[in-house]
Amino acid sequence: MQKKVKPSHAQENDGTDGALELLGPPDVAGYASWVMQHPSALDMFDSITKEAKSKNVVVFLDYDGTLSPIVEDPDKAFMSAEMRMAVREVAKYFPTSIISGRSREKVKEFVQLSNVYYAGSHGLDILAPRAVKSSDKKVNEGAFQPAKLYLPAIQEITVELEDTIREIQGARLEDNKFCISVHYRQVQPKDHEVLKERVKSLVVNRLEFRLTEGKMVLEVRPSIEWNKGDALNFLLDTLGFNNAKDVLPLYIGDDRTDEDAFKVIAARRVGFPIIVSSIPKDTIAWYSLRDPSEVLAFLLRLAKWKKSETSLNREI
Numbered sequence: 001m002q003k004k005v006k007p008s009h010a011q012e013n014d015g016t017d018g019a020l021e022l023l024g025p026p027d028v029a030g031y032a033s034w035v036m037q038h039p040s041a042l043d044m045f046d047s048i049t050k051e052a053k054s055k056n057v058v059v060f061l062d063y064d065g066t067l068s069p070i071v072e073d074p075d076k077a078f079m080s081a082e083m084r085m086a087v088r089e090v091a092k093y094f095p096t097s098i099i100s101g102r103s104r105e106k107v108k109e110f111v112q113l114s115n116v117y118y119a120g121s122h123g124l125d126i127l128a129p130r131a132v133k134s135s136d137k138k139v140n141e142g143a144f145q146p147a148k149l150y151l152p153a154i155q156e157i158t159v160e161l162e163d164t165i166r167e168i169q170g171a172r173l174e175d176n177k178f179c180i181s182v183h184y185r186q187v188q189p190k191d192h193e194v195l196k197e198r199v200k201s202l203v204v205n206r207l208e209f210r211l212t213e214g215k216m217v218l219e220v221r222p223s224i225e226w227n228k229g230d231a232l233n234f235l236l237d238t239l240g241f242n243n244a245k246d247v248l249p250l251y252i253g254d255d256r257t258d259e260d261a262f263k264v265i266a267a268r269r270v271g272f273p274i275i276v277s278s279i280p281k282d283t284i285a286w287y288s289l290r291d292p293s294e295v296l297a298f299l300l301r302l303a304k305w306k307k308s309e310t311s312l313n314r315e316i
């Protein structure tokens with residue numbers, strides 16, 4: 001599907017911080033009209049596959065809120081066995097990468113699949129596919145880590161962040177290697193602003209860092225120009241697809257940092273940027289899925305479609 005790129009309001013706060021998603025449709029006002037702007041990828045499945053026929057679909061998946069449901073405890077955001085099987089199936093037929101805000105090691109531990117590529121820390125840590133053509137030799141020598149020089153500074157700011165949030169009950173840090181998440185899902189609502197203010201004032205004084213916001217989480221990351229969209233381009237490139245005309249990147253994600261990847265696909269004007277949301281929200285994505293259970297249904301259908309296409313082609 002070719003679409004006009006609409007202005008992104010992706011960084012605006014939707015005011016829900018993910019909390020309202022628990023309500024789910026049809027209780028959420030405005031969902032029906034929002035979904036007309038961002039049609040369900042399940043309803044659009046036939047037109048998606050019609051476009052994908054005889055093209056190279058390359059799949060990119062976010063982790064939290066996409067492959068696993070949002071839960072209180074970030075250490076318990078497990079992926080279901082069904083979802084794992086679906087991703088494994090998809091990866092049999094399409095090059096598949098998972099691009100997460102988590103550390104690469106952590107997301108691999110959750111996903112436990114060997115036929116997908118992993119990018120952690122919002123794309124700041126990519127284990128590039130082996131045996132791919134690339135002009136840059138370094139790419140094939142191990143992980144691509146453009147913020148490696150920041151590691152000592154990240155250790156320093158982690159200590160400062162620990163100090164800053166110590167007295168705020170329920171606040172917790174998560175070490176995502178090249179970024180640090182400050183979680184406040186388990187903090188009393190009355191303390192949310194205090195926490196945000198403290199973290200913001202600490203980061204504002206450190207030019208090496210910038211702050212992004214996710215679902216009840218602040219993400220402290222190196223202030224280099226690199227995001228999930230760059231990671232998508234990098235992976236397309238190392239997989240040998242970036243200059244190919246018949247490539248359709250498909251990206252499924254639920255959070256604000258995923259908007260950077262949607263933006264890259266929107267700029268290419270071909271592909272499938274799919275937002276996971278059960279509430280209306282500002283997004284540049286063209287399609288939607290309500291929640292991880294719909295992601296599961298979509299992935300299973302995608303793999304099944306490609307399998308039947310492949311066997312049909314063999315018979316001809």
Ligand SMILES: O=P(O)(O)OC[C@H]1O[C@H](O[C@H]2O[C@H](CO)[C@@H](O)[C@H](O)[C@H]2O)[C@H](O)[C@@H](O)[C@@H]1O
Nearest residue numbers: 063064070071072074077100101181185215217
């Ligand atoms: O890019 P992602 O893979 O979506 O990572 C974004 C953040 O995801 C995780 O936090 C979110 O999920 C948690 C578990 O469901 C939830 O408790 C938290 O409130 C959400 O923000 C992860 O723990 C963070 O480090 C990532 O930044």
